[in-house]
Amino acid sequence: xxxxxxxxxxxxxxxxxIQAPEPTRSVDEVMNAPSEFIDKEMALRGEVVDGSIDSxxxxxxxxxxxxxxxxxxxxxxxxxxxxxxxxVYAQGVLRYLDGEYVFEAQIIxxxxxxxxxEETPVD
Numbered sequence: 001x002x003x004x005x006x007x008x009x010x011x012x013x014x015x016x017x018i019q020a021p022e023p024t025r026s027v028d029e030v031m032n033a034p035s036e037f038i039d040k041e042m043a044l045r046g047e048v049v050d051g052s053i054d055s056x057x058x059x060x061x062x063x064x065x066x067x068x069x070x071x072x073x074x075x076x077x078x079x080x081x082x083x084x085x086x087x088v089y090a091q092g093v094l095r096y097l098d099g100e101y102v103f104e105a106q107i108i109x110x111x112x113x114x115x116x117x118e119e120t121p122v123d
Contacts, residue, residue: 025091031067034101037094044069044092044103050084062088062103069094069103076105087111 030037050067052061058074060069060082071090082088092105 027064073105078108081110
């Protein structure tokens with residue numbers, strides 16, 4: 001019985017290790033060496049560049065401290081709250097298209113606005 005319990009525990013541990021999700025990567029981490037990430041499924045984290053959301057083309061720019069990447073969200077499931085300067089978690093694939101790196105998102109999740117952020121007065 002003890003051997004069976006040990007075997008089940010090792011089997012479960014093996015499944016968890018094999019199916020462990022990729023860590024979320026920052027825009028800077030990916031764009032420091034983008035060729036290493038081409039055509040790979042990953043999770044990307046960054047902040048939406050102010051004024052970059054183009055709803056007609058379904059794209060926006062996501063930046064880190066040093067780098068920026070274009071995010072195409074035409075086929076993505078997008079949570080409410082996508083907006084300027086919002087921290088975003090995007091799941092998808094990095095592509096190199098027409099001389100430009102494009103992150104093709106499948107899922108986009110946004111952070112909730114902080115209750116400590118200043119509200120913009122409505123005129």
